[in-house]
Amino acid sequence: MTTYSTRKEVPDHEKWDLTDLFNNEQEWRAKLEECESICDKLQTYDGAITSGSDLLAYLKTQEELSFHLRKVFAYTMFLTDIDTRDSHAQTLSDRTTKLGVKVSESTAFFMPFLLSLNEETLRSYLKEEKELEYFEDELWKSFRFKDHVLSKEKEELLSQLSESFQAPGATFSMLNNADIQFGDVTDDKGKKVQLTRGMYAKLIEDEDRNKRKEAYKAYYKPYIELNNTIATTLGAEIKKNATMAKVRNYESALQKALFADDIDPAVYDQLIEAARNHIQPLHEYSRLRKEKLGVDELRQYDLNASIVPGVKADIPYEEAYSTMIHALQPLGEEYVERLKEFKDKRYIDVRETPAKRSGAYNMGVYGVHPFVLLNHHDDLNSLFTLVHEMGHALHSHYSSKHQPQITASYRIFVAEVASTVNEVLLINYLLNETTDEKMRAYLLNHFIEQFRGTFFTQVMFADFEKQTHEKAENGESLNAENLNSLYEELFRLYNGPDIVFDDEVKYGWSRIPHFYRAFYVYQYATGFASAIQIATKILEGDKDVLESYLTFLKSGSSADPLELLKAVGVDLTTPEPIEAAMKKFAELVDELKKL
Template sequence: MSTYKSRKDVPEHEKWDLTDLYADEQAWQADVDECYQLADTLSQFDGAIQDAKSLLDFLETQEKLSFTLRKVFAYTMFLSDIDTRDAHAQKLSAKATQLSVKVSESTSFFMPFLLSLSEETLRAYISAEKKLAYFEDELWKSFRFKKHVLTKEKEELLSQLGATFQAPGDTYNMLNNADIQFGVVTDDNGQQVQLTRGMYSKLIEDEDRNKRKEAYKAYYKPYVELNNTIATTLSAEIKTNVTLAKVRQYESALHKALFADNIEQSVYDQLIDAAKANIEPLHEYARLRKQKLGLDELRQYDLNAPIVPGVKAEISYEEAYETMLKALKPLGDDYIAKLKEFKEKRYIDVRETPGKRSGAYNMGVYGVHPFVLLNHHDDLNSLFTLVHEMGHAMHSYYSSKYQPQITANYRIFVAEVASTVNEVLLINYLLKETSDKRMRAYLLNHFIEQFRGTFFTQVMFADFEKQTHERAEAGEPLNAESLNELYEQLFRTYNGPDIVFDDEVKYGWSRIPHFYRAFYVYQYATGFASAIKIATAILDGEEGALDAYMTFLQSGSSDEPLELLKKAGVDLTTPEPVQAAMARFSALVEELKQL
């Protein structure tokens, strides 16, 4: 059984054990009180850090607060996500948010203070106090930003304008989540009902083409109607990014976005170039899709329709977990033993219940363990989601086990590597185990679709972001017409000449919330390509590949992301990893064609 009418009906061993965080609410409240006391202590350091000892005292207190605050926040988040309708959980969540505002205020002075120091003074502090060695790397990482920090007065002014800078993104989010009204579609009873996002994701994969088309038109309706408004919000967001980059003396908005992770721009450019140079297999896949669906014209609403229909495997949660353990065997005994433990010790909240947050995630809580939220249905997609999230969870587990608190959290740039390595190992295992031709075709198609969504589509988005920001930097207008034209041109380049364009295609950019977090999406593609290379090396039994990967999982953020990946055998400063992933994609398309 995969859906329950009440959380009470779910077996205990398929629910989180939140007593691992707090025995009861009283214990949680005690930590909240302690956080307030620590925040008050931290605010007293403002203007009082005069030497190595006071710098150390501040940093140690801040780390202690950070440790407790994460637990406090995690507890309320998990309670809310179990049932988003729970008023008491919402109340605790509001308390945690209030606390985090207080903490943020109490430490806001520190970064301007640190960056006001001379390099000589910071070195003198570090050599005067042995215990500062623990914080040294993080201090120098922060210190890299010194040349991009303005005078105290200007920084205060920018700080006061923070809400203004966030306005385009806030406006878009409100518009996209609260105000947008999709068109109507016909339900199974022949009634006209308003489309929802949840309905759309199902209908766009329906085998009935008329249903797909109706859902597609209804989904894009508000984006077409609000085209000028959304163009104004995105244009404002891009101009804000460009202006702040200029004010802070970065070479460009892209340079500013890559600076924090120490990523060279060549990595971003090479990704786009390599994808475009190897785009033909994606076009070939579009032709295959058109042929398999028996269409005279392939349109955007045909891109998610199943081309291997009718393959519906029922896989219970128990069976899914066992399959995962077998598929991930190449990662070694310790990895498998820990995965078994995660299930036994109730680190996973498995079932969909009324009010539960949709989707799936992993959250590692340092000093406790990872917590994984699922909405498991007994099907193949849920098996892939399980394997994906457990990749994140094991990355969190190993990083927390082998790293001190300061470097235990891995960066976004490498976050999708462990989850995708697991998915590649699962696909490989399932393909090896199946003798059914239709199931094999279904699995190949599933993997190809992952490539299309996680790699090619994200690269297309990254290309769009780069070109829109460059236009703004050159003083060219960004309006509905220019954004539509650019997106349509990129969609054609990436998806190929076999797609007949409906008018809606060019509005695709206006439904992407990630564009309000500039230059973020390219990391999905680099992470995916890195994972393909790592998983292939492990499966091919390359000497040292598994040890290098396990070291990567244990490394947290102890080095820069590009360096961590190099140690795992992936050098993203060269086009080779992306080209290798492209070769794998080409082989998948070729095999699916043969089948």
């Protein structure tokens, strides 16, 4: 594995080129000040929109602000993420946060104003100004929120409080990325060194059980020490969500979170029910894992080790990228050419360095290009992560290229489809390329693990979110003890009775950053199930599905998420896609048993 002690050691071609956003900080500051001026201009429309031309002028100004704001925000976000200890980057980020508050304040009047209009008045404005056709769909969609937008004064007050509302998530992010110090582990030379996230990802899969246990204990050490503090931050976040749902006249925080995408909460409940009803193959897999590892007691630190010993894939970044290119050939030559460009043009920040933000993500910047953050470790997991994030990135690329700004950003509900289609194509390619039975078993084991992590674990998280929010809505306490107890109960339910629990298991909820983005994670599971169905048909040679899928990638948010998926043959209002995914998982477990 390639490691770097400083960012300066990383070759330039494996780092972002942020000059694509701004050549220097001075340019960034000038654009930030321009955004502040646009905010001042937007405020002049408060109480002054009395015609179609006024409405058009406001909306065009607001869209101009949105275009510049994305770049301003991205620049400071990227600077902060490549070194979370950088105090100067934090200062710039604080400026961006304050700008965000000003934007909220300057636009807070608009939704109450819009929803105060009757349909006849809005239609007259649309008829008066032909250019308003560009905004028409979004204007009518806004009327769905009529019962959930407050008075002008209350909206302004909430805007002023928006920075405070971000405090629980911001506090956890700082703890998790900058302050947390993991325990020590023993390196290959027998010396004690402090564990990093990157090391943990490798060690928790090590064939040596003692190494796995040592890494596991060291990793959870700070989360146990900070249990009460993190419980306070998450409890505050959940209570905020419950309170805001009530303030805005939603039946629940879940309904509020799903409302913008027009997703019925029944889809969420149906997902959890289907996973619980088809959980037996996952329990069988736990039993198989215990048997093949040859352990008397299966522990949490045994869940990531390969049950096919003696097979270890060392995949340097260059080789990983080449493998991805070959694996995604079924999506067409044009798609593959775009992938090659992303690497050559430095759209990807590849390596883990001290204090770099953990994990991986893609962020599309309209009018510029997508930016992908990785912490690549030259292994099979890193290959899958690369393929996953490039699915997001190409989705962003195509939607931005083929959609106007107003519909260029795809909704969160469909965000995981493109990434997971890529993963399914990758595993299919790797399985087809190997003739070695042991390697095939290894790859099947890996795909089952992807299934477990992307589907079952995310449904378990979704279950946890639903129950914790319901507790808050019912006035129940959300202290460390209650959160620990609920998480431990769900972990046992989903992973089966063959696992013997260490004390660390119950603290698992405290390390999940997605819990500060309410009801997000369930979409990994629905996206995974949708992708299984789409990728299977593409691999079967269904040209209509391939064509409709490529159209889907170019569609952004031009239609509601469920409708976009229906156009590719996936109907998540029925249990069929989830049950088909469950059937596929059971087949994978059965094949692995035979091998």
